[in-house]
Amino acid sequence: MKSHQILIVDDSIDNLKVIISIIKKHFPEHLIYQANNGKNALKVLQDIAPDIIITDWEMPEMNGIELANKVFSDPVTKNIPIIMTTGVMISPEDLKEALEAGAVDYIRKPINATELVARVNSAIELAESKKEIIKEKERKIVESAILTNHINHFLQKLNSVLENTENGTKEMEELKNKITGLMAKVSTTVKDDGWKAFSESFNTLHPTFEKSLIEKHNSLTPSEIKISILSRLGLSLKELAGLLHVTPESIRVSRSRLRKKLNLGQKQNLQAFLSTL
Template sequence: MSLRKKTILIADDEREIIRVMNRELQDYFDDIQIINAGNGKMAVRVAEEELPDIIIMDWDMPEMNGIEATRAICKSEKTHDIPIIMATGRMTQPEDLRIALEAGAVDFIRKPIEFVELIARINTSLRIREQNLAIQQLLKSEIELKNRKLTTTSMLIVEQNNLLNDFFDELGAIEKKAYEVCNQLTPQVSDLKRRIQNYFDIDKSWDTFKFHFEEVHPKFFDIIQQRGSDISHKDLKLCAYLKLGMDNKEIANLLNITASSARVALSRLKKKLNLDEEDNLREVISEIG
């Protein structure tokens, strides 16, 4: 069997065991890299630096035992998805298996190691890891697609608002000229201006934006409403735009308000979310959902 560019980390404080495992695994796997660690603390550091495809972790080691090392590796954002096989010659009871699995190990093997069994467990763990990585990549691609939809929708809202504002200004100029000639056309122009303003107030494009936003951040708005008091429709928009990392000018364009009005709205939102003066609103929002 050929597993190209796979890396196995063996963590064990007994050099003879490491030597034998290196030999057996090199004999079976083609083109595989094996790295070693002599204790749990070193295993955590090497795992962070090398990001192996799988770890064979001895339970009983100095400085930091295998259980503590497994917990540390599983807590790290960089290494939490690396499969760990716990190996032990003494901790072989069902309760020990439970402890190892709860710490984050995916499998458990007894010493002295039967290498046919170990290789089978390694192959199984590697297949599961490859499947998980493929699923993660699909999810990442899907999220990236949804984020692109969000960005496109935001740009369309800004463009739409700009066009309507230009139209609104032109109608104002027409209304002024019409009033100078005769005031018969003024009611019709005023009605058109009112209808445009109503469109801004209803803002149907927000529904499209909200739909795509909730695909990426499904519980975001619920969390915002739980954390704050008297959260309005406009406040939810502000929170969504902050979550996407938009600056005040971009937010003002999306909400069809001035930059100063956007600053005031953000200040009020901070109070509604019960944040302290020293809290950074943008940082708080970015961490939600």
Template sequence: MNANFPVQTPKKILVADDNPDVIETIFQYFSDAHQPYELLNACNGAIAYQIAQEELPDLIIMDWEMPIMSGLEVIGHLKKLEETRHIPIIIATGVQTGDRNLEEALEGGAVDYIRKPFGRLELLARSKSAMRMAALHQKEKMLMQSVIDAQNRELSTIALQVAQKNELLEGIVKKLQPIAVKNTVVRTYLKDIQSGLNLDNQWEKFKLHFEKVHPQFFVRLQQKYPALTPNELKMCAYMKMNLSIKETMQILNISKKGLETARYRIKKKLALTPKEDLHKLIHQF
């Protein structure tokens, strides 16, 4: 095979319908297409939900009314999961399905709907359009995330530089304090250095930069968890930036044990169980 023509990975499509004839027809339509597809099927909503989580298809074509779990219920469950919420879903409906029901499906997370009986060209066109739009959305999301990651790295560099500067100045202050008792010039310099160590002022400046990258982070977090202290909010911000344990310890000037204790207290205030991921929750804000 020519190395210039890489093998195309077949798009994975899940068809969920309690009517085997409908599934067979849809499978035939895709089998006749001029590109390969990996086709999966489910005869009820519960099985569709399970397969979607296991296989992560590129597209789901879902019947509106199915046993055990309706199409709308499946959409609701899938949109709650981080790993499946991006999957485009087309609702396949009967002619008796009202406009209000279709509107409900679209509001719930379906990207399109198609009325039965449908033809091959319509199904393939709508399916390709849904997968193309989903792929574009994923690329846009990845690009946005790469920008945020770069901005987070810049923020962490600023925070680390401030921490290193403070550590240096604190060392100078300790050395100058005995001399400053008898020397007014040194005492004046010491006051200037101590004013440069105004941590509250430094945090406010950093916070301005942080909120340009993560707007409303502190507002949303404090609205939901008003018991968080200023220091705990700082730690949440550093988690949002994906700082390592070592970097966080350096910036906050605390030990690993101190960091673990602080995170444990935050988890308690956020009502998380020991097994629940604190970072995952913070990244939702």
């Protein structure tokens, strides 16, 4: 089975032990992280991206509702399903408050193993569904970028045909020059607006990627940042070359330079690394 990461948050050591033991028994392949309150959970979230969070409601310093609000309001973590556990806040109004804060499910204490397993399975299915939606949106962004690239190549070929057309009358030559000038403007617009639209769509899906990349690797050039964004989406060498209007060999050299700046070993996958940012 596929391994998932689960963050468990509870100020009671006994409750942590109960939940961890149930998950280890029924989901031995999953990785478990733990925190004893909401503030410490947020610190854990700075280092890992769990697939789901199971949190207690009543905790010191930052309770489960406050934690859910923080997770749900952060673009990086807002898609992580949260399961709220409580032995006190069990009224319908409490359930409503938990769901409004961003929780997707609710378990009463003492924890029932069968119920917890069912809730975890549902939350993981939801997490996978959200990831698939993001992947589909990424595919559409790539398809749009490739289409823009095809249009630009078409304009370049058309321009080449015009340049090789023999001049006839003065009027024909003037018309040819006007068309050539117009096509140059269209080509420039396609390049500039195409990248702008692509960048905006990408940043909507991954709002902190570029900022995180630059903060951790501030020596990257604008061209290397573009290559990083496109590589994050899994584009091939040929596709990268076409979208950036350079040769595949140029991309190969640039990507090698990028890997060195990112301190990646030969066996480390560039896309996998960029996906962690």
